Amino acid sequence: MRQPRPVGVITRGTTNPNRLRRCDRWLAGPQAWRLRRSGPAPVVVDLGYGSSPVTALELHDRLRRVRPDVEVVGIEIDPARVAVARPLERPGLRFAVGGFEVPLPHGARPVLVRAFNVLRQYDESQVPHAWATTVGRLAPGGLLVDGTCDELGRLMTWVAVTADRPVSLSLSWRLRGLERPGVVAERLPKALIHRNVPGEGVHRLLTDLDEAWARQAPQAAYGIRQRFLATASALRTSGWPLLDGPSRWRLGELTVAWDAVAPTGSPGLPGGSRGVSPGGSPALPSAGHQGP
Numbered sequence: 479m480r481q482p483r484p485v486g487v488i489t490r491g492t493t494n495p496n497r498l499r500r501c502d503r504w505l506a507g508p509q510a511w512r513l514r515r516s517g518p519a520p521v522v523v524d525l526g527y528g529s530s531p532v533t534a535l536e537l538h539d540r541l542r543r544v545r546p547d548v549e550v551v552g553i554e555i556d557p558a559r560v561a562v563a564r565p566l567e568r569p570g571l572r573f574a575v576g577g578f579e580v581p582l583p584h585g586a587r588p589v590l591v592r593a594f595n596v597l598r599q600y601d602e603s604q605v606p607h608a609w610a611t612t613v614g615r616l617a618p619g620g621l622l623v624d625g626t627c628d629e630l631g632r633l634m635t636w637v638a639v640t641a642d643r644p645v646s647l648s649l650s651w652r653l654r655g656l657e658r659p660g661v662v663a664e665r666l667p668k669a670l671i672h673r674n675v676p677g678e679g680v681h682r683l684l685t686d687l688d689e690a691w692a693r694q695a696p697q698a699a700y701g702i703r704q705r706f707l708a709t710a711s712a713l714r715t716s717g718w719p720l721l722d723g724p725s726r727w728r729l730g731e732l733t734v735a736w737d738a739v740a741p742t743g744s745p746g747l748p749g750g751s752r753g754v755s756p757g758g759s760p761a762l763p764s765a766g767h768q769g770p
């Protein structure tokens with residue numbers, strides 16, 4: 479029987495060893511409960527691992543410390559990239575061709591799907607359909623993480639999406655040498671990168687972060703970590719719904735409730751309905767190539 483064509487398009491395969499470490503630390507830290515409470519052999523998908531499967535191997539290494547029986551599946555829409563990865567399969571790690579529909583044998587459902595630097599090469603209007611297609615495959619209590627980062631993973635952002643709705647936006651910075659937190663704007667996920675304009679929640683967030691950072695300049699005398707902690711704390715005091723606290727802030731990580739940054743005035747985007755609906759947005763094409 480012929481397999482249906484994967485949902486999505488082949489895009490550039492750029493990747494780098496260790497570039498996704500900040501998100502993996504979040505998955506293996508605050509989100510580890512999702513794995514711990516899962517039944518035997520929980521499945522985690524690395525969707526769109528790129529021209530080399532190195533970040534899928536790293537994800538497996540990191541998550542098996544939480545759940546030694548975790549089954550990581552690297553899924554790529556480009557069959558040639560799957561052929562490159564297959565020789566690196568090992569117990570608990572395998573590779574398959576697929577797209578946002580997340581094909582898994584025997585109807586298995588993933589508890590986590592990490593899709594990094596995948597949607598950034600799509601159009602903003604395609605995000606809701608991609609999210610809806612993927613979260614429709616999640617196990618109960620599962621999470622899709624749609625994120626973007628720079629080449630070396632020093633700036634990173636990700637949206638966490640459950641089967642019902644997007645729940646949070648996380649921002650993560652390498653603190654050493656950080657000039658100001660707003661530089662993360664260029665690495666926002668596709669759902670938000672075009673929304674860094676006055677009137678949008680994410681623009682307010684980055685503006686407030688930079689202002690708080692400037693006000694906390696005297697803290698730099700105690701080190702950049704102290705300055706960042708004071709910045710995050712000031713943000714919370716001013717009313718921003720931060721979902722984490724100092725133990726994460728000291729890592730240069732900050733998570734805010736999605737509703738505070740959800741895009742406005744766009745019925746086709748999840749922020750418009752506060753939900754993840756496959757309707758109202760263009761359907762995604764099936765596998766083909768998309769230029770850079």
Ligand SMILES: C[S@@+](CC[C@H](N)C(=O)[O-])C[C@H]1O[C@@H](n2cnc3c(N)ncnc32)[C@H](O)[C@@H]1O
Pocket residue numbers: 485486487488489490491492493494497498525526527528529533553554555556559576577578593594595596
């Ligand atoms: C820039 S690479 C990202 C590699 C890796 N995730 C990282 O962040 O380092 C994006 C990859 O996603 C793949 N891709 C694009 N759309 C996809 C889809 N719908 N399903 C699976 N893979 C997809 C592309 O073929 C490409 O190899």
